[in-house]
Amino acid sequence: MEGVMTVAGQSISNARGGEGGQVFHAVEAALLRQRGHLFPWVPVAMSVGIGGYFALRFEPTLAMLPLIALASVSLAFVAWRLRSGWAYLFIVALLVLAGFGLAMARAHLVAHPVLEWRYYGPVEGRVIGLDRSSSDKVRVTLDRVVLTRIPPAKTPDRIRVALHGQEGGAALTPAPGARVIVTANLSPPGGPVEPGGFDFQRHSWFLRLGGVGYARTPILMIEPPDGALMLRLRMALSQRVQAVLPGETGAFAAAIMTGDRSGMGLGTIKALRTSNLAHLLAISGLHMGLLVGFVFAAVRVLLNLIPPLGLRLPVKKIAAVIALVAAMGYLALSGGSISTERAFVMVSVMLLAVVVDRRAISLRSVALAAVIVLVLRPEALLGPGFQMSFAATVALVAVFRWLSGLPRYEGPAWVRGAATVVISSAVAGAATAPFAAAHFNQLSEFGLVANLLSVPLMGVLVMPALVLAAMLMPFGLDWIGLQLAGSGLNWILGVAHLVAGWEGTRGAVPSPDWRVLPLLTIGALMVVLWQGRLRVIGVLPVAVAFGLWALTSRPDLLIADNGGLVGVLRPEGRALSKARGSGFVAQNWLENDGDPVGQPEAASRWLASELPLRLRHVTGKKTVANLTCDPGEMIVANADGPEDLPCEVFDIKRLRQTGAVAGYFAQDGKLRLIFARELTGNRLWTR
Structure with a gap:
């Protein structure tokens, strides 16, 4: 601790005595003028650390948590001993570290089993949540889950099933707290529908959802409601x-x-x-x-x-x-x-x-x-x-x-x-x-x-x-x-x-570049929270943010992570390879483009337009198994294709490794590809 204090003190003394002394005093004076108005910056500094944790493409080891704690104590000691305006910078560093450590600890605390493959069969569990899916179907969340052929150690803590086979309205809605059974198709929570998009895998991790899916058969109650008292009260009141x-x-x-x-x-x-x-x-x-x-x-x-x-x-x-x-x-x-x-x-x-x-x-x-x-x-x-x-x-x-x-x-x-x-x-x-x-x-x-x-x-x-x-x-x-x-x-x-x-x-509105919201937020907070004339500096990042948003370019090519849909950007909008199927992916792509049309209209562009690359979308196991292609072609398939084809193939086997794919045409006409798994990295929720 004393060593850290000595180094910090020497650095500050050198700064005061050097050529940058005036700058040093001006910065310190500006910090001191914020005294009494700095607490609103505490969550801002914490947010920087939290955002830094989620931005990583690798998962830090648990051994970092003691190091973070030690570094935080050291920074707190230095800030306490300095008793000057510069102490605030050490406090900011402490809060950033604290935010990083909190996010990391939380991610490990909610760790739970996640399905490793698609599952079809009986699903048994207790009803702990009821809502509606994007397709307007009753959706049930279960805990105390039992899945055939899957050992308890690998069974998800919670799963969510949309009841497509449940007809008859509220009369057949499962009772909160009841133990039920249904035959369902389940899969692990999916990754982003496009590189850089909303990460449902990460979202599900913190909800402790280890599997999601749907059922086309009615759900059956096998035990009367037990527990889930507040949910039962809510539904009774509803x-x-x-x-x-x-x-x-x-x-x-x-x-x-x-x-x-x-x-x-x-x-x-x-x-x-x-x-x-x-x-x-x-x-x-x-x-x-x-x-x-x-x-x-x-x-x-x-x-x-x-x-x-x-x-x-x-x-x-x-x-x-x-x-x-x-x-x-x-x-x-x-x-x-x-x-x-x-x-x-x-x-x-x-x-x-x-x-x-x-x-x-x-x-x-x-x-x-x-x-x-x-x-x-x-x-x-x-x-x-x-x-x-x-x-x-x-x-x-x-x-x-x-x-x-x-x-x-x-x-x-x-x-x-x-x-x-x-x-x-x-x-x-x-x-x-x-x-x-x-x-x-x-x-x-x-x-x-x-x-x-x-x-x-x-x-x-x-x-x-x-x-x-x-x-x-x-x-x-x-x-x-x-x-x-x-x-x-x-x-x-x-x-x-x-x-x-x-x-x-x-x-x-098209989805902005990932830098837009952080810049916009920091700039706006600078204008609101900073005391004095320097607050006008906050206008600059706000202007840069809106400029970046205006210049945001959408991918020329999008490929779904299951090979079920392809989208190519045309002057009139995105052309989709199918008028039906993969509706959730299609909706998200079109919304992210800022293109408020339906999937059938977007699919008509595919039929009416000449695509800017030699691209084929092939579906069906038998068709894909007998697939042939020419050099220079790009094939997207929703099944495993033959080995050693002379063209670039995105079949299920490859898409499992890449996730969703985005492509951008460079000035020389070459297609630069970005893979969703490159951006999400190797995290707790992607393993």
Whole structure:
């Protein structure tokens, strides 16, 4: 430790006495001016370390964790002894190391068996999750899994099966906690559908999903529900709500109250997404904030209406504690998804700040919430929920802090309230728009209009009515609150379908280069968090980020990792080799291109266009087994082809090694290929 301190001290002394002394003092002075405003940078530094871990193409050995701990202690000691502006840089290094170590430890803590091959046969397990797949089928998550011919040590902890053979609606939906059996096709979680795309393997690793698939036969219950009490309560409440409010309105109310979206139709979900109202469907910061705000205000008003209590008790703190209990109940009832956990952490920090007489809403409280989320779930950093939630919150706090310094408006209160709603929606929409566009490849042109027509109603009618329904449910009078909420939800659904039907509502956006979001985030945080004139430097990385996005080029060639689909970029858009099959891959390719067309239309381009390379897509085991080709051709096949062909072949055998393939034409006309497994590397979730 002393040696480290000595080296650090000598380096700083040399810098002070050298030619760069003035620069040294200027940097140190700039750091010291940030004193008192540095805590919001803590989650930023941690995020750099977490992002660094996930960006690696190899898996660090566990032996690195003690080294990281030792290095962190050394950096903390140096920072403590320096007692100058430069100590902050050592603290930043410490936080980066801490983030890296947290992500690494978390990845090993959730380690679990993953299927090593495709499996077809009986699948037995306990129901612990119910939702809907992208094909609008009921999807069940099972634990305590038993698979024929697979030993327990290699059996996944959890699997997820889409029930394509389950007809008859909710009556045949498996009961939460029940032990069931079904004949299913399972496979390991797949990698990115294209190099650099969303990594479902990594996502599944942290969900402890070791296999995914589908079943075309009905699912059968072999034991009655046992355990999974909260899930059973959620589903019972969901069924009760949908019994009182039938149709999409009831399904919407159930999703808000319990997180159960299994009753929502794809058409409604699509309308909500297109109109930028999908955030009303997910239990996130808005719902938690509205619930807590209503309970806090209601308790405070009720206590103040009783003078002996209002005058003698700390009403504000009591209201905060009761609101926190309500938030805990909402978290447990909603299933505790990552987005709900994040929202709970944020409102908990706010309410506890009220209890200890601190400012409830500030950048420090937002930063504390981010630190807690990153410590508990470092992988959340990579998800759109974390990024959009904290982007909106930081932007709102910063903007309203700036507005608070302006002369106070003395006009009618309703004007001030309306302006607050407009400003909040505009700021939150602008802050989250780049992240939504990057992750979901769309911008809602009229999203602000839809939110202005819907969000206020959510706060003043829907959430209070749902709280009332929950309070009246033990007495059988919940229909009163549900009917009130239903009227508001009908309005919101009407707005969603109306706005989604307007021409030009949905703007398609191509996926950006991987550097865009980090640059954009760092630049925006520099503008918001840094104190002083140097904050304008943050505009530069933001401008560079948007420039890179505008110059992003999509692959000229894409090959699916199972050889089932090929896509070639043409002037009119991507041409696909098949009009049906591999629908999930096709949808993702077209969305990433920013090309809002269906697979059949994209397939017609293949038939009508002359492809820019000698490429053939061959399907069927028998056809592929007898395959022949000429030198200079490229063959893509969905089965194992013959050995030693004179052309370049991407068959199943090779695609198992490469994963999905992307190709870019160079200026000399040669095709440069990039393989998904080169980018994902040898990680815990790819082995």
